[in-house]
Amino acid sequence: MSRIMIAGAGHAGLGLATHLVRSDADLHVDLYTIHTTEELLRAPRLTQMSFPTVYELEQNAHLDFWSGLSPVFRDISFAVSPGDGTRQSFVGQQRRVGTAIDHGAKTAAWLQQVERQDTNPGGAFIHVQTVQAQTLAWFAKSGMYDLVIVATGDSDTQLGSLFSQVSVSPTTRVIVQAHFEGAPSGPDVQVTTTPHGEIFAYPVLAAHWEPAQPGQEAPAPELVPATAVQVYARAGGPMDPTTEGVTFSRRAENLSAGWAHAHRTLAEHTPELAAWAAQAPCLEQSRLLRPITPRVRRPLTQLNGTPVLGIGDVVLTVDPTSGQGANASTRVAHVVAEHILARLEQGKPLADAAFLEGAYQDYWDQHGQHTSVFNNLVTDFWSGKLPPYMTERFAHNFTDQDQADRMVVGWDDPSTLDWLLTP
Numbered sequence: 001m002s003r004i005m006i007a008g009a010g011h012a013g014l015g016l017a018t019h020l021v022r023s024d025a026d027l028h029v030d031l032y033t034i035h036t037t038e039e040l041l042r043a044p045r046l047t048q049m050s051f052p053t054v055y056e057l058e059q060n061a062h063l064d065f066w067s068g069l070s071p072v073f074r075d076i077s078f079a080v081s082p083g084d085g086t087r088q089s090f091v092g093q094q095r096r097v098g099t100a101i102d103h104g105a106k107t108a109a110w111l112q113q114v115e116r117q118d119t120n121p122g123g124a125f126i127h128v129q130t131v132q133a134q135t136l137a138w139f140a141k142s143g144m145y146d147l148v149i150v151a152t153g154d155s156d157t158q159l160g161s162l163f164s165q166v167s168v169s170p171t172t173r174v175i176v177q178a179h180f181e182g183a184p185s186g187p188d189v190q191v192t193t194t195p196h197g198e199i200f201a202y203p204v205l206a207a208h209w210e211p212a213q214p215g216q217e218a219p220a221p222e223l224v225p226a227t228a229v230q231v232y233a234r235a236g237g238p239m240d241p242t243t244e245g246v247t248f249s250r251r252a253e254n255l256s257a258g259w260a261h262a263h264r265t266l267a268e269h270t271p272e273l274a275a276w277a278a279q280a281p282c283l284e285q286s287r288l289l290r291p292i293t294p295r296v297r298r299p300l301t302q303l304n305g306t307p308v309l310g311i312g313d314v315v316l317t318v319d320p321t322s323g324q325g326a327n328a329s330t331r332v333a334h335v336v337a338e339h340i341l342a343r344l345e346q347g348k349p350l351a352d353a354a355f356l357e358g359a360y361q362d363y364w365d366q367h368g369q370h371t372s373v374f375n376n377l378v379t380d381f382w383s384g385k386l387p388p389y390m391t392e393r394f395a396h397n398f399t400d401q402d403q404a405d406r407m408v409v410g411w412d413d414p415s416t417l418d419w420l421l422t423p
């Protein structure tokens with residue numbers, strides 16, 4: 001039996017583990033996670049949209065437990081607000097629907113699903129344990145595992161630094177999020193770009209629970225249809241609340257100050273959304289403030305002479321405004337799982353540098369490179385660095401409905417955006 005260790009249980013780690021244990025290959029997965037299911041359910045996390053293609057991948061992997069409950073989206077509006085009082089926008093339609101589920105609820109359910117898969121002879125075991133760099137190196141060399149994979153996201157700098165850095169974006173984002181009951185009027189997803197950051201509003205199935213009464217356990221979270229409102233500020237700019245002394249602390253008064261700042265941004269650039277958010281009940285536990293710095297690392301490292309593969313945000317953290325991170329993590333998990341299963345069928349060793357690099361390269365060729373080019377388009381939109389042909393073609397979105405639809409479909413699948421991105 002082949003033994004595979006995966007450190008990290010987010011979209012990438014859970015996606016990979018699910019694919020592996022759903023196969024009938026003779027394998028066992030040890031999945032390491034910092035958080036228990038209960039902690040995941042109650043830990044406020046940043047929400048992501050699953051675009052239609054990735055939503056379909058999740059459904060095919062039997063990971064959509066919320067069909068019929070989760071609000072779906074198809075129409076996306078995109079507005080450009082330079083901050084001088086003018087505003088231009090277009091609305092496009094995706095070919096299929098996407099959705100968004102509270103991140104904690106989603107990963108908690110996926111974690112349970114990995115453990116209870118019984119199609120595979122070896123199955124999976126969940127270890128609630130933080131993996132340290134030294135432990136990882138020891139596991140890699142110990143002979144206990146045929147393959148070690150790191151999927152610990154962008155926040156574990158210790159494991160992240162095991163992979164050499166290729167580039168880091170000069171633009172850190174400071175993100176303010178809150179979920180509100182109900183939905184504003186207008187298109188399903190509303191995106192506004194400004195020179196200092198972006199504003200997103202989209203439907204989400206959000207987790208909500210009443211605070212625990214003294215001496216009693218907190219009631220179980222309920223899932224309710226809501227709207228995620230997120231401000232993605234360029235760090236140091238006027239949309240960044242930390243420039244006014246707000247910190248990343250989870251204390252209620254700090255989160256309130258962060259949201260009050262975000263509300264002023266909404267009032268300036270999206271007054272209708274600001275008016276709606278001012279009267280809609282806010283789901284307190286959803287409020288968050290977080291920085292994120294996009295970066296690229298090499299996907300392969302050698303620990304004690306053993307090749308170890310990184311997948312997901314630990315090696316490719318994209319700008320969250322491109323909306324591609326969780327989608328990219330799901331896709332890389334899917335492609336790498338296919339390679340691992342094919343390799344096992346061939347009876348060849350998994351911890352082979354050329355094989356692992358080839359598997360990641362395949363993901364890169366199919367999806368990663370397109371995600372990356374799209375990410376640059378989003379990041380450079382206001383920089384004046386975009387080539388003139390691109391800005392001219394983009395401008396047609398405002399007058400050409402067919403193109404506006406293609407633009408929105410390209411958000412789901414950036415590999416279809418050749419018409420915009422290629423000279």
Ligand SMILES: Cc1cc2nc3c(=O)[nH]c(=O)nc-3n(C[C@H](O)[C@H](O)[C@H](O)COP(=O)(O)OP(=O)(O)OC[C@H]3O[C@@H](n4cnc5c(N)ncnc54)[C@H](O)[C@@H]3O)c2cc1C
Pocket residue numbers: 007008009010011012013032033034035046047048049050129130131132151152153154155156159175230292311312313314318320323324325326327328329
């Ligand atoms: C505000 C915001 C909005 C976003 N919106 C979108 C969107 O709309 N669409 C989209 O596709 N993407 C979006 N993204 C990006 C997306 O969230 C990430 O790209 C995605 O979650 C990365 O998945 P991952 O599995 O690589 O990492 P994560 O989801 O971060 O998971 C890593 C896991 O590893 C665990 N872990 C960390 N260190 C250790 C350790 N040492 N030992 C054991 N376990 C460990 C963590 O607890 C975590 O569970 C957004 C990101 C942000 C910040």
